[in-house]
Amino acid sequence: MPFARIGQKSWKSGQIVPRIPKRCFSKAAICRQSGQTSSPLDAETHDVVIVGAGAAGLALASALTRPSSSARSCRIALVEASDLSKVREWSLPSDQYSNRVSSVTNRSLSFLKTCDLHSHLNQTRTNSIQEMEVWDGVSDARISFRASELLGREHSTNMSTMMENLNLQRSLLKTLQSNSSIILLDKTKVDSIAKPNDDANSWPLITLDNGRVLRARLLVGADGFNSPVRRFAGIDCYGWSYDTQAVVATLFHPSRSTGNTTAFQRFLPTGPIAFLPLSPTISSLVWSTKPHIASSLRSVHPDVLSLMINAAFRLPQISLQYLYDYISEKGRDGLQVERNELADEIRWREAAHSIQPYSALSSTSDKQGDISEGFDLLPPLVEHIQAGSVASFPLRFNHAETYLGEGLGSRTVLVGDAAHSLHPLAGQGLNLALGDVEELASCIDDAISHGIDFGSRTALLPYVRNRYFENHKVMSAVDKLHKLYSSQLPPVVWARSVGLEVVNELDSLKTALMLSAGADSRTTPNPWNAAADGVTLVNNGIEFLKTGASVISGTVGSAVRNVLKV
Numbered sequence: 001m002p003f004a005r006i007g008q009k010s011w012k013s014g015q016i017v018p019r020i021p022k023r024c025f026s027k028a029a030i031c032r033q034s035g036q037t038s039s040p041l042d043a044e045t046h047d048v049v050i051v052g053a054g055a056a057g058l059a060l061a062s063a064l065t066r067p068s069s070s071a072r073s074c075r076i077a078l079v080e081a082s083d084l085s086k087v088r089e090w091s092l093p094s095d096q097y098s099n100r101v102s103s104v105t106n107r108s109l110s111f112l113k114t115c116d117l118h119s120h121l122n123q124t125r126t127n128s129i130q131e132m133e134v135w136d137g138v139s140d141a142r143i144s145f146r147a148s149e150l151l152g153r154e155h156s157t158n159m160s161t162m163m164e165n166l167n168l169q170r171s172l173l174k175t176l177q178s179n180s181s182i183i184l185l186d187k188t189k190v191d192s193i194a195k196p197n198d199d200a201n202s203w204p205l206i207t208l209d210n211g212r213v214l215r216a217r218l219l220v221g222a223d224g225f226n227s228p229v230r231r232f233a234g235i236d237c238y239g240w241s242y243d244t245q246a247v248v249a250t251l252f253h254p255s256r257s258t259g260n261t262t263a264f265q266r267f268l269p270t271g272p273i274a275f276l277p278l279s280p281t282i283s284s285l286v287w288s289t290k291p292h293i294a295s296s297l298r299s300v301h302p303d304v305l306s307l308m309i310n311a312a313f314r315l316p317q318i319s320l321q322y323l324y325d326y327i328s329e330k331g332r333d334g335l336q337v338e339r340n341e342l343a344d345e346i347r348w349r350e351a352a353h354s355i356q357p358y359s360a361l362s363s364t365s366d367k368q369g370d371i372s373e374g375f376d377l378l379p380p381l382v383e384h385i386q387a388g389s390v391a392s393f394p395l396r397f398n399h400a401e402t403y404l405g406e407g408l409g410s411r412t413v414l415v416g417d418a419a420h421s422l423h424p425l426a427g428q429g430l431n432l433a434l435g436d437v438e439e440l441a442s443c444i445d446d447a448i449s450h451g452i453d454f455g456s457r458t459a460l461l462p463y464v465r466n467r468y469f470e471n472h473k474v475m476s477a478v479d480k481l482h483k484l485y486s487s488q489l490p491p492v493v494w495a496r497s498v499g500l501e502v503v504n505e506l507d508s509l510k511t512a513l514m515l516s517a518g519a520d521s522r523t524t525p526n527p528w529n530a531a532a533d534g535v536t537l538v539n540n541g542i543e544f545l546k547t548g549a550s551v552i553s554g555t556v557g558s559a560v561r562n563v564l565k566v
């Protein structure tokens with residue numbers, strides 16, 4: 001059985017290998033409603049059934065039906081639980097933005113272009129990111145990425161493109177609409193999946209909640225984190241909750257003469273806060289923080305939240321902690337936090353930290369502008385928040401043990417969040433999903449060109465081989481970044497700060513990091529991956545210090561290792 005196993009795994013040691021499970025799953029494991037059988041006689045036959053029309057499912061359907069695809073004449077069904085007319089008809093005035101946005105890498109964009117994304121994408125609602133400012137909320141150590149300075153003219157100055165998830169989904173949906181080989185079944189849930197007569201070699205039968213039964217040569221789970229397809233196929237996953245919520249909101253602020261093309265991220269011990277530019281005067285917030293703080297931030301008046309956001313990018317940690325406690329206690333006592341009261345408190349704290357009233361570090365000044373020294377190292381001051389745009393999402397790390405079903409789960413494959421979910425601090429979830437889709441579409445294409453059954457294990461193994469390690473590498477680096485920056489232990493803060501400052505001073509090293517981080521990119525590198533690669537650099541630095549056998553470096557090394565659990 002040449003493909004039974006790709007290699008050994010040791011989850012605890014962090015050496016992750018995609019497992020191709022040897023066990024066969026009982027019918028009960030893949031059929032949610034016990035005793036239910038689907039009659040193959042009633043079933044409509046499809047080459048591909050994709051469950052989930054999020055970005056991953058829509059992109060896969062578009063990739064398989066593009067003119068260059070060998071699968072373009074295949075019969076494809078896309079099953080989605082929600083009402084897709086809401087995506088199709090989604091529209092907002094130009095001065096309002098959805099609170100769910102993504103930073104899409106150049107590589108993802110060039111893949112999406114091959115799926116004809118740009119025919120329907122509303123490009124006036126996308127924004128280029130050309131610079132990044134990332135800094136440590138405890139030590140203030142900072143790294144700045146400016147593609148134009150570091151990479152020269154031969155590279156595009158666009159690091160990534162911000163867009164609303166709905167803008168992306170709507171345009172993919174529009175490209176599919178004219179295609180007769182796709183059947184879109186929305187407002188329809190998958191009810192159960194089974195193999196007729198418990199025959200592992202047969203095609204899966206997918207019973208929908210309207211009683212319709214689909215038979216699929218290949219079943220694709222693009223059905224998100226709680227993936228019913230993953231469960232039906234008996235694919236285990238491992239992971240943990242970060243005990244963190246991401247608070248999102250659409251922010252309004254004054255324009256800057258330098259434009260709004262810089263993404264800002266400050267790593268606070270409670271989680272990173274990110275400011276992502278959408279237009280000259282509108283940006284998106286992703287503030288990852290502890291659930292009780294997230295709950296207080298969600299419940300305060302938007303004017304109070306604006307103040308808290310401005311302070312979170314500027315005030316030292318000790319004062320921020322006071323402000324979290326202040327708004328939490330008020331909430332617990334059923335009292336409103338008054339904007340003026342909070343502004344007075346922040347002003348008092350700024351004075352105590354020797355922050356001048358009109359300096360870039362002041363959160364409360366109404367006269368701050370481009371003239372303050374260092375203004376470009378911090379995001380513009382938030383003036384107000386779009387009504388109804390504040391929301392929060394729980395964050396998890398989750399990786400399926402394999403992306404391919406086996407036994408009674410055979411002919412099943414996972415893409416996107418169904419296969420993996422990670423902390424959004426590096427803006428990678430959607431980009432990994434699009435990487436999966438590109439690889440899976442290419443595998444299907446190859447199989448068809450060579451006359452191989454594309455639902456077979458042989459045809460799909462290259463997909464797992466090419467994506468599992470790639471995804472794991474990014475997920476693991478992002479997880480380590482999160483852990484490294486959650487610590488306030490002095491040796492850990494010292495190590496990460498020295499690492500960041502050293503890299504920041506060495507343009508050639510920074511460029512090399514960015515280029516190596518973007519090595520798989522056809523166009524420009526991705527700075528978030530570069531930041532993640534910085535973790536490896538810190539680790540290597542610790543190794544170097546340890547070989548010096550100094551007591552201090554030994555303490556630093558073990559503290560960092562303890563935090564990273566390596």
Ligand SMILES: Cc1cc2nc3c(=O)[nH]c(=O)nc-3n(C[C@H](O)[C@H](O)[C@H](O)COP(=O)(O)OP(=O)(O)OC[C@H]3O[C@@H](n4cnc5c(N)ncnc54)[C@H](O)[C@@H]3O)c2cc1C
Nearest residue numbers: 052054055056081102103190223224416417427429430431
């Ligand atoms: C705050 C935040 C910020 C983020 N920022 C970024 C970023 O900047 N860049 C980036 O790359 N990523 C980002 N991500 C991650 C990104 O949003 C996700 O990785 C991506 O949206 C996953 O897409 P998906 O299609 O795999 O899953 P989903 O979007 O979850 O889609 C799954 C679909 O399956 C459907 N479904 C589920 N069950 C069934 C069923 N039984 N029957 C039929 N249909 C079903 C659901 O209705 C849904 O439409 C962020 C995430 C968060 C939380």
